Amino acid sequence: MADLAITPGHGAVEAHDEHATTTGLPNTKIAMWLFLASECLLFGALITTYVLYRGASGTGPYPADVFDIPYTSVSSFVLLASSLTMVLALASAQKRDVARMRLWLLATAMLGLTFVGGQVYEFTTFYDEGLAISTNLFGTTFYVLTGFHGVHVTVGILMLLSLVGFSTADRLPDDAAFPVEMVGLYWHFVDIVWIIIFTVVYLIPTPAPAPV
Amino acid sequence: MASVTVPATGGRGLLRRPTAVTGFWSWLTTVDHKKIGIMYGVAAFVFFIIGGLEALLIRAQLAQPDGTLVNADQYNQIFTMHGITMIFLFVMPMSSALFNYLIPLMIGARDVAFPRINAYSFWAFLFGGLFLYSSFFLGGAPNGGWFGYAPNSTTDPSIGMTFYALGLLITGIASTAGAVNLAVTVINMRAPGMTLFRMPVFVWMGLVVQFLLVFSLPIITVALFQLLFDRRWDTAFFDPTRGGDPILWQHLFWLFGHPEVYILILPAFGVFSEVLPVFSRKPLFGYQFVVFSGIAIGFIGFGVWAHHMFAAGLGPVANTAFGISTAIIAIPTGVKIFNWMGTMYGGDIRFTSAMLFSVGGVAMFVIGGLSGVTHAIVPSDYQQTDTYYIVAHFHYVLFGGAIFGIFSAFYYWWPKAFGRRLGEAMGKVQFWILIVGFNLAFGPMHILGLQGMIRREYTYPESLGLTLWNQVSTVGAFLIAFAVVMFMVNVARTHLKPRGEAVEDPWDARTLEWMTTSPPPVHNFDEIPTVHALDEYWHRKYVEDERTGTLVPAQAGASDDHDAAHADGHGSIHLPSPSFWPLVASIGLPIMGYGVLYSWWLVGLGALVALVGFYGWALEPSVAEG
Ligand code: HEM
Ligand SMILES: [Cu+2]
Numbered sequence: 001m002a003d004l005a006i007t008p009g010h011g012a013v014e015a016h017d018e019h020a021t022t023t024g025l026p027n028t029k030i031a032m033w034l035f036l037a038s039e040c041l042l043f044g045a046l047i048t049t050y051v052l053y054r055g056a057s058g059t060g061p062y063p064a065d066v067f068d069i070p071y072t073s074v075s076s077f078v079l080l081a082s083s084l085t086m087v088l089a090l091a092s093a094q095k096r097d098v099a100r101m102r103l104w105l106l107a108t109a110m111l112g113l114t115f116v117g118g119q120v121y122e123f124t125t126f127y128d129e130g131l132a133i134s135t136n137l138f139g140t141t142f143y144v145l146t147g148f149h150g151v152h153v154t155v156g157i158l159m160l161l162s163l164v165g166f167s168t169a170d171r172l173p174d175d176a177a178f179p180v181e182m183v184g185l186y187w188h189f190v191d192i193v194w195i196i197i198f199t200v201v202y203l204i205p206t207p208a209p210a211p212v
Numbered sequence: 213m214a215s216v217t218v219p220a221t222g223g224r225g226l227l228r229r230p231t232a233v234t235g236f237w238s239w240l241t242t243v244d245h246k247k248i249g250i251m252y253g254v255a256a257f258v259f260f261i262i263g264g265l266e267a268l269l270i271r272a273q274l275a276q277p278d279g280t281l282v283n284a285d286q287y288n289q290i291f292t293m294h295g296i297t298m299i300f301l302f303v304m305p306m307s308s309a310l311f312n313y314l315i316p317l318m319i320g321a322r323d324v325a326f327p328r329i330n331a332y333s334f335w336a337f338l339f340g341g342l343f344l345y346s347s348f349f350l351g352g353a354p355n356g357g358w359f360g361y362a363p364n365s366t367t368d369p370s371i372g373m374t375f376y377a378l379g380l381l382i383t384g385i386a387s388t389a390g391a392v393n394l395a396v397t398v399i400n401m402r403a404p405g406m407t408l409f410r411m412p413v414f415v416w417m418g419l420v421v422q423f424l425l426v427f428s429l430p431i432i433t434v435a436l437f438q439l440l441f442d443r444r445w446d447t448a449f450f451d452p453t454r455g456g457d458p459i460l461w462q463h464l465f466w467l468f469g470h471p472e473v474y475i476l477i478l479p480a481f482g483v484f485s486e487v488l489p490v491f492s493r494k495p496l497f498g499y500q501f502v503v504f505s506g507i508a509i510g511f512i513g514f515g516v517w518a519h520h521m522f523a524a525g526l527g528p529v530a531n532t533a534f535g536i537s538t539a540i541i542a543i544p545t546g547v548k549i550f551n552w553m554g555t556m557y558g559g560d561i562r563f564t565s566a567m568l569f570s571v572g573g574v575a576m577f578v579i580g581g582l583s584g585v586t587h588a589i590v591p592s593d594y595q596q597t598d599t600y601y602i603v604a605h606f607h608y609v610l611f612g613g614a615i616f617g618i619f620s621a622f623y624y625w626w627p628k629a630f631g632r633r634l635g636e637a638m639g640k641v642q643f644w645i646l647i648v649g650f651n652l653a654f655g656p657m658h659i660l661g662l663q664g665m666i667r668r669e670y671t672y673p674e675s676l677g678l679t680l681w682n683q684v685s686t687v688g689a690f691l692i693a694f695a696v697v698m699f700m701v702n703v704a705r706t707h708l709k710p711r712g713e714a715v716e717d718p719w720d721a722r723t724l725e726w727m728t729t730s731p732p733p734v735h736n737f738d739e740i741p742t743v744h745a746l747d748e749y750w751h752r753k754y755v756e757d758e759r760t761g762t763l764v765p766a767q768a769g770a771s772d773d774h775d776a777a778h779a780d781g782h783g784s785i786h787l788p789s790p791s792f793w794p795l796v797a798s799i800g801l802p803i804m805g806y807g808v809l810y811s812w813w814l815v816g817l818g819a820l821v822a823l824v825g826f827y828g829w830a831l832e833p834s835v836a837e838g
Contacts, residue, residue, distance in 0.1 A: 021400040027325040033394045042430035045464060049438070049449070052818040056455040134446035144441060162830070173829060181539055203339055 032182050033083050036189050039152075047200055050141045050153040057136040063206045066126045073119035076198050079153070082111035083191045086184045093177040101176065102164050108187065109160040112153050119150045144200065148198055152190045159183045204212055229789045229832055233734070241790035243327035243733060246336050249313030250629065251657040256305040262345075263297035265691060266290050270687040271653070274682050277674040287670035288355035289571070293344075295358030296376070297763060299476065300383050301341045303614050307479040308387075310621055311394055311418045313629060314452065317725035318412050320403025320743065322736050325396040327788050328829060332392035335798035340382030343802040347375035350809075354379075357668065357832065359469065362450035362461035366442040371809070377440040384436070386630045391425035394418060403724070405743035409503070412723045413496060416503050418483030420510040424471045427514070432468035435461060444808065446655050452810075462524055466517035476514045476610055479576075480617025481548060484570045487624050488552050490719050491567035492559025495747060498551040500503050505544035505551075512541045522590050523597045538588035546583060548573065564719070565639025569620035572647050576612025580605055583658065598668075602663025607654045619646075619699070626706075627715035631730050636700050642698040649691025656681035656688075722750040735785045791832060797825025 010074055021027060089104035123143070133143040166172050173180060232238040242248060268291050273279045282290065285545055316323055324330050347353045354376035358366040365373045396491035398419045402411070411419075439461070440445040450461050454758040489496045496502060518526060518534040526534075552574055561567070587593045619642075627633045654732065660681050665672065672678050713732045727749050728737050745751045754763040800822025807814030 015751035022406075023400050025400065027400050031392050031396045033327065034395055035388075038388060038392075041427055042434060045431050047461065049434070052457075052460065053455065058455055090229070102580050133441070134448065137448045140447035140449055141458075141567045144438070144447065148437075162827075166830070191249050209511045 024058075024203055028178075028182055029075070029185075032185050036185065039189065039193075043196075044147075046145045047196065051200065053137050053141050057138040059125075059136050061105050061129060061131045061135070061138070063138060066129050066131050067202055068125075069123075071118075072122065072198065072202055073155070075115050075122075076194065078111050078118070079115040079191055082108045082115070083188055085111060086187050090180050090184050091178065093180040098167060098176070102167055103182065105160050105164050105167075105180070106191075107125075109157050109164070112157045112160070112187075116150055116153050116157070119146065123147075138206075145197060145201065147196060149190070156183070156187050156190055159186065161191055220693050231789060238790065239505060240795055241331075241792045243323075243331050243788050243790055243794075245327065245330060246629070246732065246734075247313050247315050248330050249309050249311075249665070251334055252305050252309035252337070255334075255341070256302050256309055258343060259297050259305070261696070263294050263302055263697060266297065268693055269687055269688040270294065272337065273499065273670065274287040274672075275686040277676075277679050278685075279671045282670065284670045285352075285355065288668075289348075289353040289515070290831075292354045292357055292376075292670060293348075294370075296344065296354065296380075296819050298339075298610070299358060299472070300339075300380060301344070303476045303610065304383075304387065305337050306618055307421065307476070308390055310479060310483075310618075310625075312390075312726060315415055315418050315626065316401070317628075317721055317728065317732060317736055318415050319401065319406050320724050320737065320740050321397060321401040322740075322787065323591070325401055326391050326393045328791050328794050329389050329393050331791070332395045332573050332794035332798050333386045333393065335795050336386035336389070336801055337383055339798055340379050340386060342381060344375060344379035347379075350375075358739035360439065361438045361463055361465075362439065362442070362524045363452065363459075365439060365524035366450050372444050374440065374809060377436045377443065377618060378808060381433065381436050381440075382801045382805060384433050386798075388424065388427055388429050390433070391422040393426060395426065403740050403743055407743075409500070410743055410748070411503050411827060413480075413485035413499065413506070414479075414482035415483070417478040417506050420506050421478050424475050424510055424513065428468045428471040428475070431464055435464035435468070435789055439466075440808070457525060460786055463517070463520050463814060466520045467514070467838060469520065470517040471513045472688075473609070474509055477613045478509070480577075480613045481506065482575060483617040483624070484552055484574055485548075485623045486723065487566050487570040487620050488555045489747075490624075490721050491562045491564055491570075492556045493562075493720075493721075494555055494559045495750075496551065496553030497557075498547075499746060501547055502551050505547040508544040508623070508731075509541065512544070516541055519588060519593075522593045531708035532672070535538065535590045537587050539585060541583055542581065542585055542588075549578060550585035556784075563625070563632070563640075565623035565636055565643060566620045568640060568643040569616050569623060573613055573616030574608075574618060575648065576608055576616060576647075578610025580610075580612050584609065587747060595660060600657040600665045603667055604654050604657035604661060607657070611650065611654070616646075619643075624698075625725075628725060628730050628732075630707070631715050632709075633718055634706050634713060638702045640693050643700065645691055645698065646695035649688045649695055651686050652688025653692055654688070656685045656817050660685070669724055702717060720753075722747040724749055727752075735787060792830070793825050793829035795825075795834060797822050797829060800825060819820075 023030070085104050085108040089101050092098075092100035092104055097143060126139075131139045131142075133139050160183060163172070163176075163179060167176060230237060230241040231240065239247065239251065242251075247554070269282065270287070273281045273287060295437030312324070344354070353372040354360070354372040355370065356368060356376065360373060360376055365376070398411070398415060433737050438447070438449040442449050442456075448456045450456045450458045452458065485496055485502055516534060518530060518540045519538040522531050522534070556571075562609065563571075584835070587596060587602075587605065596605075604691075623634055623639050660678055663676070663678060663681075665676070665678050665682075672682075717726045719726075724741060724743070725732075727741055741748065753766055755766045756762070757764045800818045800820075803821055804815050805818070808817050
């Protein structure tokens, strides 16, 4: 029988990606799509909870008492802009322009950080105005939904910064476009989810509380 | 034989990859799907024993009226942990064990798509289970039922239900990662020629299960977080005094919980569909129907959750809709049962232990399915809800279906995994004791339920006349335990005896996993086979005699396929070397869990451990550098 040498796989990316696959797509890409599909249901359940409980708080503060729509619009815009820089990062990676790629990745991370910083500021302001997570149903659903999203953005920032770090330490494959594309998929997903959350939570007005 | 050159490792210090392929360390660092499958199996079986001991305690308590073995509070903890253990720590991981071991072999792959994530899933499951059980020593186990209904679960002052939320979140992470991994493996790593409709039904059921997991686990994740927040940070999700609604918990829980039932049972359907044809010496009758009905069950399974909530007051329209949709799901299930019977019909049947467990499993499942249909009728459900009738129903389905399926799988695939056949005679005796004990234990529960014995009641007065059937049931439970012990003795005997008969293809099997040695080498196949048909291996062994139209054994060597010699395009086989980072990264999870219970510092520490694990993981070299 043929003598076969077993050698370890290669690359920081898991071993099988470079081999022929059944669909021709890399494993990691399919996995990322499945993971994001799963995340859709996660956010779906969270948003549904928010919508079901909209206007159900018997006591204030109510959304209209705390929301600062212009402020949140600006930070939403910042997050949206980060999708653009992410696209630019991928384009540079595809052109193998490593310096530009790092720059755009850093820019994306900075925009994300600005957004998260804005959220922290928003949370503390609301808290000072009397809305804690346990104050009423609005506080509960608002903080948990937007907080979950914030954690997702934070994880994304960590991934972006890791990409930059790995690239500087020369730990990315020569063609870095693939990992950048994967992180980009996640990042765009988180952005899209924010648009939905922003619309549902901030833009659609909550019915006035029923008089007690 | 293929030569295995031990992978050289690059990197310095901590980032060196471990190399041990045998011995203690190899188990902690392995990324081989077969070893991980075995570890899943061993851990799940240990939890099975623990869950079984809890069941015996329950039955001992109920063996006489006014039982005093345990008090009400202890009883709540025991039956809750029994349910959680059986579902999340035994049947689900045992399915992972089977899928992990078998799917790559059955589709002609060298490993799963992400071997290190596979190891991570296993460790996260194990730590989640240990975390849950540590609650017994830290102030009390979960006590609100496996379904954790709010507001009981949110207002109970003991610590148990916080453990429930956290523990299930950890095992949920394990299951999600595992599901994505196996789904990608099936979608993307099939051998040349292994089209979707040449895949064994077991693989198909595996694929459906992984999709069910991917789409249902996030829903329970959200519910568990809400429960956790209500308990730990006083949020108002399920607090009616602040506008919250306990029914939301029920919706979210059963939106997950009903698909979960199919997550538990479809693997057994897969086993039946492999075992019945082999021991009937016939191809599976209506392969396509079996596959499509499996997919249909997956879809409909998401649409019927509210049949667990008829008594919750959703209103007649909703109840009728869910009643009808529930009755509809019986159709694809019925299709499968007719296909299995059709497979056996006119077959050349061999009643091996594996076959007995499959046939018995189908029969018990049918009984459970019939009593299930009576729940779909809303008025009768009002009578049965929360009585022992339900307890009887779901044990016939879960125990009758899943556990018989698992034992069948053990007897069928043991030679594949360990190179030894389990004792057949003992297996048959075990089967008969199990099936008698099973019916004695759970059959009377139908009667008890109709007599009005309430579920989750820790004791009952003499005057209700429930004593006799409860005693019968307890005797049955101990018979079941005896059968399980027999199985363990059988395993021990098998492995103490010198290795016996040939095990390469002991059952005259039909599918790819039997084409390689038993147990398979690390790289599974020396040459990845090219697949030309459903039941490829069978077709390589038998050809049709042109004069008589019957199957005759193929000429030796005729089945060699040389076109596959270099199917993966290389002269050598690439396998990832072991790694201890999945273990490190997963230890972070229970640490964070204890942190949520006790201190933010621990949360930080756990997160740090997880992060270090992930960075070590990302940075560790997998190729010899130089
Ligand atoms: C020796 C075998 C077993 C016996 C004697 C047994 C007995 C019982 C009994 C008497 C109850 C009802 C407790 C109560 O309502 O007070 C129960 C609950 C339950 N059992 Fe089993 N059982 C066995 C095996 C299994 C298996 C194999 C599974 C799953 C695969 C399972 C899943 C459950 C579940 C989910 C519950 C409901 C727990 C809850 O209400 O939270 N059981 N069992
Ligand atoms: Cu159901």
